[in-house]
Amino acid sequence: MSKTKKRTLIIAGAIALIVATVIICYFVFAKNNETDLLYEDNATTGIMPGTDIDKRKEELQTMLDNSMIAFSINTSPVFLNGTSEGNLLIENPGNNAKLLRISILINDTDEEIYSSNYLKPGTYIEAAKLNKVLKKGTYDATAYFSAYEEETGEYIGQTGAQIEITVQN
Numbered sequence: 653m654s655k656t657k658k659r660t661l662i663i664a665g666a667i668a669l670i671v672a673t674v675i676i677c678y679f680v681f682a683k684n685n686e687t688d689l690l691y692e693d694n695a696t697t698g699i700m701p702g703t704d705i706d707k708r709k710e711e712l713q714t715m716l717d718n719s720m721i722a723f724s725i726n727t728s729p730v731f732l733n734g735t736s737e738g739n740l741l742i743e744n745p746g747n748n749a750k751l752l753r754i755s756i757l758i759n760d761t762d763e764e765i766y767s768s769n770y771l772k773p774g775t776y777i778e779a780a781k782l783n784k785v786l787k788k789g790t791y792d793a794t795a796y797f798s799a800y801e802e803e804t805g806e807y808i809g810q811t812g813a814q815i816e817i818t819v820q821n
Contacts, residue, residue: 721799721811722748724776733821734785739778740766742795746774750808751800756782756815759792765817770800782817791817 724743731738744752756766765784768777793815799808
C-alpha cells in the first residue's frame, strides 16, 4: 500500500472518529437536557389569595426547627483508664427545643458503651464514665443523638456523629 493511500485512510478514519464523537456527545448531552415534564396549564404563579404571609413564614420556621437536631460533642474524648470519667462534653443547646438522649456505640462491634438519660435544652454533660470498661487503646465510635418532643416526649428522629475515644491506660 502506498504512502498516499495510508495517509488518506488515516485522515478518513480520523474524520469518521470525530464525526462519531460529535454524534455521541449530542445524544448524551443534548438529549439528557430534554424533559418529559407536563406542567399544569391552569396553575397561577404567586401566593394563594387570603394567605397570611407572616403566619406561613412562622409555620415553615416551626417545621424547619422541628426537623433539625442541634447538639455538641467532643469528637476525641480521652479517658485516663477504662473506669475513669472522660471529657465527653455533650451539649443540648438552649435553642434546640428538644430533649436528647445519647448513645455511643463502638463502630466495629455495634456495642453500646455509653447511654444517657434525657438532656433538657440548655444542659450539658461535661464528663462521664462509660457503661462498659474499655482496655487501653483508640476506638472509632458513633454518638447517636435521639430527639424527643419536649412537652410530650414523642420521638422525633435521630442523628449521629463520628468520634474517636482514647483510653490511655
